[in-house]
Amino acid sequence: MPDRLSRNLSAALRRDPLGCVLLALVGALVLLCVLAPMVTRSDPTATDFARMLTPPSAENWLGTDDFGRDVFTRLLFGGRTSLAVAVVAVVFVMAIGIVVGIVAGYFGGAVDLVLGKLIDVLLAFPRLVLAIAVAALMGGGITSLIVAISAVAWPAYARILRAFTLQVANEGYVQAARTLGTPVWRILSGHVALNLIGPILVLAMLDLGNLILAISALSFLGLGVAPPTPEWGSMLNEGRALMEIAPWLVLAPGMAIFLVVLSANYFADIARDSTEGRAVHGPSDWIALRRPVAAPAPAPPIPDTAPLLAFEDVTVDVVDPRSPYCGRRILHQVRFTVGPRECVGLIGESGSGKSTLAMLAMGLTRPPLALTGGAVRLSGRDTAAWRWDDWRRVRGAAVGLVNQDPLSALNPVLTIGEQIGEVMAAHDAVQPNARAARLREVVDEVGLPASVVGRYPHELSGGMRQRVVIAMAIVNRPALLIADEPTTALDVSTQRRILDLIRDLGEHYGLGVLFVSHDLRVIARVADRVVILREGRVVETGATAAVFTAPREPYTRALMVAIPGQRRRPQLAEV
Numbered sequence: 001m002p003d004r005l006s007r008n009l010s011a012a013l014r015r016d017p018l019g020c021v022l023l024a025l026v027g028a029l030v031l032l033c034v035l036a037p038m039v040t041r042s043d044p045t046a047t048d049f050a051r052m053l054t055p056p057s058a059e060n061w062l063g064t065d066d067f068g069r070d071v072f073t074r075l076l077f078g079g080r081t082s083l084a085v086a087v088v089a090v091v092f093v094m095a096i097g098i099v100v101g102i103v104a105g106y107f108g109g110a111v112d113l114v115l116g117k118l119i120d121v122l123l124a125f126p127r128l129v130l131a132i133a134v135a136a137l138m139g140g141g142i143t144s145l146i147v148a149i150s151a152v153a154w155p156a157y158a159r160i161l162r163a164f165t166l167q168v169a170n171e172g173y174v175q176a177a178r179t180l181g182t183p184v185w186r187i188l189s190g191h192v193a194l195n196l197i198g199p200i201l202v203l204a205m206l207d208l209g210n211l212i213l214a215i216s217a218l219s220f221l222g223l224g225v226a227p228p229t230p231e232w233g234s235m236l237n238e239g240r241a242l243m244e245i246a247p248w249l250v251l252a253p254g255m256a257i258f259l260v261v262l263s264a265n266y267f268a269d270i271a272r273d274s275t276e277g278r279a280v281h282g283p284s285d286w287i288a289l290r291r292p293v294a295a296p297a298p299a300p301p302i303p304d305t306a307p308l309l310a311f312e313d314v315t316v317d318v319v320d321p322r323s324p325y326c327g328r329r330i331l332h333q334v335r336f337t338v339g340p341r342e343c344v345g346l347i348g349e350s351g352s353g354k355s356t357l358a359m360l361a362m363g364l365t366r367p368p369l370a371l372t373g374g375a376v377r378l379s380g381r382d383t384a385a386w387r388w389d390d391w392r393r394v395r396g397a398a399v400g401l402v403n404q405d406p407l408s409a410l411n412p413v414l415t416i417g418e419q420i421g422e423v424m425a426a427h428d429a430v431q432p433n434a435r436a437a438r439l440r441e442v443v444d445e446v447g448l449p450a451s452v453v454g455r456y457p458h459e460l461s462g463g464m465r466q467r468v469v470i471a472m473a474i475v476n477r478p479a480l481l482i483a484d485e486p487t488t489a490l491d492v493s494t495q496r497r498i499l500d501l502i503r504d505l506g507e508h509y510g511l512g513v514l515f516v517s518h519d520l521r522v523i524a525r526v527a528d529r530v531v532i533l534r535e536g537r538v539v540e541t542g543a544t545a546a547v548f549t550a551p552r553e554p555y556t557r558a559l560m561v562a563i564p565g566q567r568r569r570p571q572l573a574e575v
């Protein structure tokens with residue numbers, strides 16, 4: 001995003017002579033201010049009553065004030081103060097706004113409610129009036145100026161960044177990071193904050209001008225930088241009484257403020273244009289997933305013979321009384337297992353409950369749905385009492401997930417190497433010193449060139465992206481892989497290659513695979529056993545060849561006849 005921002009800014013400037021002139025002027029002014037001690041030998045506070053109120057001349061380019069001080073020198077040193085205070089204030093404001101906005105947007109619930117109310121209350125006051133009150137209470141000076149400005153400016157940032165966080169947190173790649181067991185702090189700093197850099201930069205540019213104005217206004221009112229230290233606002237105040245006989249006293253700082261504020265707003269506009277159109281989507285109910293259940297996980301006795309995944313009479317209902325579907329049964333005593341080195345195909349038409357089962361196996365069942373009967377066991381352990389942290393250790397380590405849409409599962413601002421590396425870093429399955437080698441190995445295993453690690457998701461084809469997602473799912477060598485419609489978004493030939501890859505990897509790693517699909521031909525190519533689901537009930541289950549060649553249930557027969565181009569039943573390995 002910052003790359004695109006700088007590219008767009010330079011492209012906009014190339015097309016815009018006014019922008020170039022503004023940039024040159026403000027750049028020169030800022031440079032002169034920064035280098036003030038080298039540009040001018042005069043002391044900005046040294047008085048010389050013999051030279052009081054002299055108009056601009058070769059000796060005093062911008063004249064002198066009523067103490068005989070050189071206005072040009074004071075303008076440059078005053079600019080250092082104004083700009084430094086503004087930059088420090090922006091940093092403070094951004095830091096508070098970013099932390100509060102991200103925390104409120106990401107955690108939601110009570111945290112969001114409390115922070116949201118605080119933001120609302122602070123935003124209800126006019127910013128400058130509140131800043132005047134805070135600065136007056138603190139007694140003026142540079143510190144109180146920064147505190148006053150920071151205290152009143154952060155809520156606007158927090159509110160905007162909260163909204164951005166809500167959007168980013170619902171992106172597929174953030175959800176994917178969660179399902180891969182990435183810790184919250186890493187999701188916040190890596191996925192959420194990185195994606196907010198663009199909006200943050202634009203906000204900072206937009207507000208820099210406003211903050212300089214506010215700083216100047218407070219100093220103008222005598223609540224900021226105390227005389228004789230020069231500052232543009234206080235210079236305006238000092239020159240105000242003599243404006244009619246010595247207009248240069250107000251013109252110089254006035255023009256400087258005007259130029260800096262105009263430039264900041266102008267460039268912020270360009271920056272805002274260049275970052276518009278971000279793709280955002282999705283509801284914001286995932287935060288409820290974090291709610292842990294009451295009891296801690298029990299000590300896990302793991303029978304060697306236990307299947308990797310077992311659904312034992314699993315019943316799921318809509319339990320939230322606020323849902324219009326409250327009381328509806330989604331899964332009815334579903335029972336089947338997935339063992340090591342076995343690929344189980346879960347087939348069912350849309351709405352039959354396939355995704356609900358896949359989510360149960362990852363501990364991602366969302367309110368208003370809840371497990372109301374039976375048990376979901378992973379390697380023999382009942383997961384009912386697992387808390388969020390227990391699941392976090394399992395996801396991405398013992399259980400890998402491959403989703404339908406690889407693009408939404410990948411973070412657009414991180415390279416492939418970083419994203420695979422992050423999954424390894426989230427768990428201890430691969431030792432830190434072995435991670436670089438494992439990265440190369442897994443990239444090779446999924447059939448991608450080594451160069452892919454330095455590339456970004458948008459530089460890859462759909463099939464390559466799905467290979468990356470598979471690499472992320474297997475990099476920690478899980479025992480179980482959940483593949484939820486992993487080939488639906490791909491063309492037929494890519495589908496075939498991805499299916500072969502999953503089957504080969506399953507054999508290579510001895511993986512148990514739960515392969516969810518509505519497409520019988522896909523299941524026929526990869527699955528050893530099939531489970532046919534209809535309206536939340538298992539209607540038929542058995543070895544793939546047996547079920548497909550001699551279906552017992554009328555529903556299974558109907559499904560096969562419904563395959564496009566298929567008169568009677570699907571051929572194995574037909575895809």
Ligand SMILES: Nc1ncnc2c1ncn2[C@@H]1O[C@H](COP(=O)(O)OP(=O)(O)OP(=O)(O)O)[C@@H](O)[C@H]1O
Binds near residue numbers: 318330348353356369
């Ligand atoms: N939050 C919810 N509230 C009420 N009903 C829900 C909710 N989530 C899912 N359902 C219902 O549960 C049933 C199973 O949904 P699920 O998403 O598991 O089906 P699916 O087989 O994966 O379908 P698809 O292939 O279209 O994704 C559907 O009838 C759906 O309407």
